[in-house]
Amino acid sequence: MAESMLGLKRSHRCTEVTTADAGKEVTVMGWVQKSRNKGGIIFVDLRDRSGLLQIIFEESECGAESFSKAERLRSEFVVAITGVVESRAGGVNENLATGAIEVRARDLRILSESETPPFPIEENSKTKEELRLKYRYLDLRRPDIQKNMMIRSQVATLARAFLAEEGFLEIETPTMIKSTPEGARDYLVPSRVHPGSFYALPQSPQLYKQLLMCSGYDRYFQLARCYRDEDLRADRQPEFTQIDMELSFVDVDDVLNVNERLLKKIFKEICNCDLPLPIERLTWREAMDRFGSDKPDMRFGMELNDVSELVKDTEFVVFKGALEMGGSVRAINAEGQGAMPRKKIDALVEYAKGFGAKGLAYLAINEDGTYKCSFSKFMTEEELHILAEALGGKPGDLLLFAADKDKVVFDVLGNLRLELARQLDLLKKNEFKFLWVTEFPLLEYSEEQGRYTAMHHPFTMPMDEDWAMIDTNPGAVRAKAYDIVLNGTEIGGGSVRIHQGDIQSKMLEILGFSKEQAQEQFGFLLDAFKFGVPPHAGLAYGLDRVIMLIVGADSIRDVIAFPKVKDASCLMSEAPAPVDSKQLEELRIGISKDSE
Known part of the structure; x- marks a missing residue:
């Protein structure tokens, strides 16, 4: 039967107990990793997010009641233990952070019992990913996944602190916005109040962060949730997180400079890696000619x-x-x-x-x-x-x-x-080679659509010296666009934005928008351009990809708490799922028989 924590407070996480605490009484709480009854003495490996700590139960020390409870302990029981810290009698375990000490238990409370889990809670699990994701709340207990989550939190905290010190303001932008036709497919949200109309979940905060520059906020950032309804692969998810930023009164070098210093800080703090600055730059043309890729691996x-x-x-x-x-x-x-x-x-x-x-x-x-x-x-x-x-x-x-x-x-x-x-085993996960790829083509021709499309997005500034070719040779116009590449993976990208209304209107015309269509889709941005817009530029990182490379994970799913699988479903919660017919009636939505 589960017991209460009443009167108990945890004094330490498992690996916060050190040799300096020898002789002191501590209270630790966590999950039973393993229990070994040696007859008269019980050894328990206690686990929390910090790591493992060995606990020893002897009836003469902890009393008959606690010893009896200790005999019942199984993997994943949640317990609270009070005891005295001692040096290990059996010698130091070099493989554990707490390998020089153990806690001799005085009292045990079983806070929660556990059924036998469907797979062992251990590092480098050999369990099939489908089963682990079905029981993701158990998978998240595994030390290697917990380490990934903690590093993710550290990176987010470091990024916030650095950008705040650099004068950036953290501002949230909407997550229910107007659908726009460029880019990947949108996730749509039906409106009950406006029947037949839909919000879209943002693929990025692009237009809103540009409007914040129009509003005079100068330097903006946010850790933004973004959504794209696209086919998945190892480094993609339908919902993901960007470290998103925008700066006013800047050009390419200013954006690259502040981001190089951000990357240097993150990789020094997290990986103890001294990133040499400036980061190497290649134009898109040179990257393609030399490596056949716009995100070349430089290792x-x-x-x-x-x-x-x-x-x-x-x-x-x-x-x-x-x-x-x-x-x-x-x-x-x-x-x-x-x-x-x-x-x-x-x-x-x-x-x-x-x-x-x-x-x-x-x-x-x-x-x-x-x-x-x-x-x-x-x-x-x-x-x-x-x-x-x-x-x-x-x-x-x-x-x-x-x-x-x-x-x-x-x-x-x-x-x-x-x-x-x-x-040939040339790709070492603990080696970090960064590269800026610059001067992308502004446009690329789509045979399928029979028109030019934006290589980045429709708000990217062309190179000043190339703009004169926009009507005669649009494919030759380069953009003030840049990607940051790490070990052959694009981890972020951005551009200087168009801030002149006439250039923005011309860009939309080249992309096949009539004036009416441009106004209908982007009117609020074009209208804002009539009221004094500063030159501005920005960049966004895929936080999930950055963490994946830092920790050496093979899949982005290993660095996201509750990821989706390839068909964009959640094996744990079984989302997406049908909804009640009453909800559909309220939204005035019908499901065709072909969809059922």
């Missing part, structure tokens, strides 16, 4: 090389065809992999096909300097030598070639580069 080399000029006269149909359709031939050097078996090379070819490649050409340089090449009959030994030399090839290296339209080539080699790094 290793294996850069792309354009060899189109060297092979332009070849009769090899794969190279020739790519160049004739305006594409390119590019290659990476997998150093030391020249002896890779044909079976593994074939597996890489299949992997590349998953990203649009029709195949992969290869040139292996044998240790004796001779070549093994998939296209050798189309090139002389001298031409192969020139090609290998251009790629820095040396005996023992493997050169891999992709030929197609640039977009396909970048996608293939950018991903192949990462796959090889995984196979």
